[in-house]
Amino acid sequence: MKEIKEIMDMGRRLDELAYETYTLFSKREDFDxxxxxxxxxxxxWKKNHLKHWKKVSRTYVYKNLFNREPEDLKVIIKQLKNIQSEHVEFMRRLRKKRIGQDEAISQTILNEFCLITDIFLEIFYTYDESLQDRSCSFVEDCEMHLVTMANALKPYLKLNPLYAVLLRSIVDLKHKYDFLLTTFGKMKKAAG
Incomplete structure (x- = not known):
């Protein structure tokens, strides 16, 4: 399905942009x-995440676990294109050092928020299910990094409404992941 390939390509591209963004943030001497x-x-982490995207793109088979219509995928593509355009514009300003620490923190949340949407959760989950080595989970790795991010950014986000969005996203991710596990995954197979 060409829409899924496009969504995966965009996910990889968004992670490339995030990798570059975080690399530039980590070189700023005016940040804490x-x-x-x-x-x-x-x-x-993003550098390693990009290696996963290569593996996923070679092996992924779309199973439509959330029962999406083709039009739903087109809407997701449109949303991802908007996110990508905004991130490219942000990068342009960042390269000119026109980004302050508070905006960098907000952008970090936005970078990760878009990658925990249902479609990416489904892709990562399905990829995890196809692996022979069950000791690692792409979804659980993402969840762990989101929690780490929330803890690291908490002191800087006291009045920023994005912090509540981040926390809510972590909870949503956990519930949707549990749904996938109990409905389609290892837990269902173990119970059956």
Missing amino acids: RPLVAFWAGMAE
Whole structure:
């Protein structure tokens, strides 16, 4: 299905942009040292995430676990294109050093928020299910990094409404992942 391939290509591209963003944040001397260290770690995670995208794109078979119509996929593509355009514009300003620390923090949340949408959760989950090595989970790795991100950014987000969005997203991710596991995955197979 060409829409899924396009969505996966866009997910990889968004992660490439996030990797570059975090790398540039980690080199800023005018940002707080703990945040610089946090962004260096996020850049390293994104670098590894990009390796997963290559594996996923070679093996992924769309199963439509959330019963999407073809029109739903077209809407997702349109949304991802908008996110990508906004991120490219952000990168243009970042390269000119026109981004302050508060905006960098907000952009970090926006970068990760778009990658925990249902479609990416489904792609990562299906990829995890296809692996022989069950000791690692792409979805659980993402969830762990979101929690780490929430903890690292918490002192800087006291009045920022994006923090509540981030926390809610983590809870939603966990519930949707549990649904996939109990409906389609290992837990259902173990119970059956």
